[in-house]
Amino acid sequence: MTVMGILACKMLQDEIVYLIQKDSDISEVIVIENGEHEEFVQKLESFNISYRTVQDVKDLPDSDHNCSGCLTLVVWQLDLGLHEVPKMLKKRVYEEIPVFMPKADAIFLFYGLCGNVLADVESDFKNDACPVIILRDKDGIIIDDCIGGVLGGREEYAKVLKSFHGVGTFILTPMYASYAVKDFFGFGQASAGFTDQQMFELNKFMFESSGYKQVANLETGLHYTPGVEENIQSFADKYQLDVIQMSGGHQRLFEDCYKKVKNRLMPKE
Template sequence: MPLLTILSCKILQDEIVHILENDSSVDEILVVGNGQEDDFVFKLRKSGIDFRIISPAKIRSDTESYRNNPEQYTVMIYMVELALHEFPKILKAEIYKLLDELSTCSNAILMFYGLCGNVFDKIESDYAHLEGTCPVRILRDETRTVDDCVGATLGGCQEYLATLKKFSEHGTFLFTPMFAHAWREIMRVDPEKPEKTIKMLRKVNEVTGYKRVAKVRTGLTYTENFDEKVDEFAEIFDFEVLEVEGGQSLFEKCYSDIKDEVLVKSH
């Protein structure tokens, strides 16, 4: 049975915990200890999920026995730094580098990413040469790759567009629990001088017309204090707070599809 690697933005760690917690067929979980896994590991432990940390320098040697074990289905998780989203070219280069490396020790790779500003619009075609050995997949709905993590949580591109149209009167931030947890990191708020960054963000919001923040209900509770963190953000920027329903169906389907694909190939 295969080794499936999930290469993920840290913002989607809750969705991975949910998948692992609800898949009893996983024999072993490996988490790459690259310095980005702390929150994820905490949630795995809290959920009672067993796993093993492996060194990024020894991925190939540490996974060899799993990849070639016909009796065991293994999932390896590699979390990627959030701050790279600020630099699309660097993000693309880093992800492509990781795909080149991880494809040598995986039977398949599922990217927990969307287009991310069209950075990954050609990812599957660029790695089409690996179809026979390590297919690479990305989050997609029935027709195309989703735009980003929020679009995936809302269920796909049509649902995302409908939500954006619904909120088009004023600019609206869409916060999932992890986005709410990490908004300071995502918006690069200086921890030493937060007020300076927040003052600049207020001006940007005024210029761009952002006046609201919406809580995207994912159905997951792994990240604590979601409501409090969104309310804090709203208070800082004097925003109205709204709510929108999301879910896990798209993540579950993408995972199930690639899992079924590699399980069939392994027999």
């Protein structure tokens, strides 16, 4: 059995569902049941994709690192709120990789640079028995974030930002929109002791001081997350932003990276 471990940000769960849906070579999907998994398994069920859950990655058997036979995917999504403090995100990812490594034959990180804190993750965990592989574009550059991944990489991301001609634009994917409307920068609200009104005022000040004027609804090609239009309009109304429609999103980068990881695990003869 060959095990691909996926350590992921919830913002990219639609892309993971898409890859699973497309790959008939997957014999089993295992989801870590840590409270971040509910949305993901609902989407799997909507496509009649079978799976099983385990409460902790430690409950999985150790891999013998002898890649052969059927492909098993183990999907482990980490807390979305870690993004509020990039150093905390790095700390958590770096803590969990060594826990995951004995259970998998490769760990595929569904993250980008995320504030530049994951730039060295592959070299910091260099291991021939279980390589750690992060999302990269066609030029071999680690993606900046989930938006950059959907656009295809750094070059394409830069072109899009330039196309706004200096108008501050906040870009939302479907998953990003589903959380932005209710929890934007609010994951640390309780620990900070802010009220809902204080969080709103803080967010609004951030947008105004940064010169944001509009929010872009980025078409990703995936329609797994419900209520996208309503969520984005609600977000725009809340912060007094204009809504624009944005094309150009696709899944090619994720497909290419997944294929490279899979071919490394199960090379074609």
